[in-house]
Amino acid sequence: LSSELYQQLGKKAGIDQLMTTFVFAIAEDERVIEHFARVDIERFHQMISQHVCELVGGPCRYEGADMVEVHTGMAITRAEFNAIVENLIHAMEQEQVPLSAQNQLLAILAQFHGDIVGK
Numbered sequence: 066l067s068s069e070l071y072q073q074l075g076k077k078a079g080i081d082q083l084m085t086t087f088v089f090a091i092a093e094d095e096r097v098i099e100h101f102a103r104v105d106i107e108r109f110h111q112m113i114s115q116h117v118c119e120l121v122g123g124p125c126r127y128e129g130a131d132m133v134e135v136h137t138g139m140a141i142t143r144a145e146f147n148a149i150v151e152n153l154i155h156a157m158e159q160e161q162v163p164l165s166a167q168n169q170l171l172a173i174l175a176q177f178h179g180d181i182v183g184k
């Protein structure tokens with residue numbers, strides 16, 4: 066059975082929509098956009114949606130690259146990581162994700178901090 070958090074995010078369709086809004090927020094954020102200049106955005110959207118779906122207990126299997134591997138060489142700073150988190154918060158507010166679900170998703174993603182920052 067899929068998790069309550071997955072349900073609260075609107076299942077796969079809700080997560081896809083949330084990640085679309087997130088990608089648009091990133092695209093308008095001059096603090097981080099440089100990193101995404103040469104990225105295949107369609108793949109990024111698909112992979113981040115799949116990853117989030119799996120992480121929140123949905124019936125998805127993340128098929129993308131390992132988090133450390135994919136972010137290695139980007140020299141992502143703590144400020145940039147925080148900027149991405151801020152974009153996600155804005156996207157969750159825009160999509161009216163319940164506050165408890167927002168906090169749970171942020172806590173899950175915060176665990177990747179060490180895999181992504183300073184690599």
Ligand code: HEM
Pocket residue numbers: 097100101104105108109112113116128129130131135136139141145146147149174175177178181
């Ligand atoms: C919790 C935080 C983060 C998560 C969960 C995350 C997750 C992901 C995922 C799932 C992918 C797709 C991997 C694939 O295509 O196989 C990806 C790619 C990418 N991420 Fe992150 N990411 C995070 C933070 C960041 C930050 C802070 C930055 C930069 C400011 C960043 C920059 C990128 C870029 C540029 C790519 C595309 C790499 C490429 O296609 O060559 N990520 N990330």
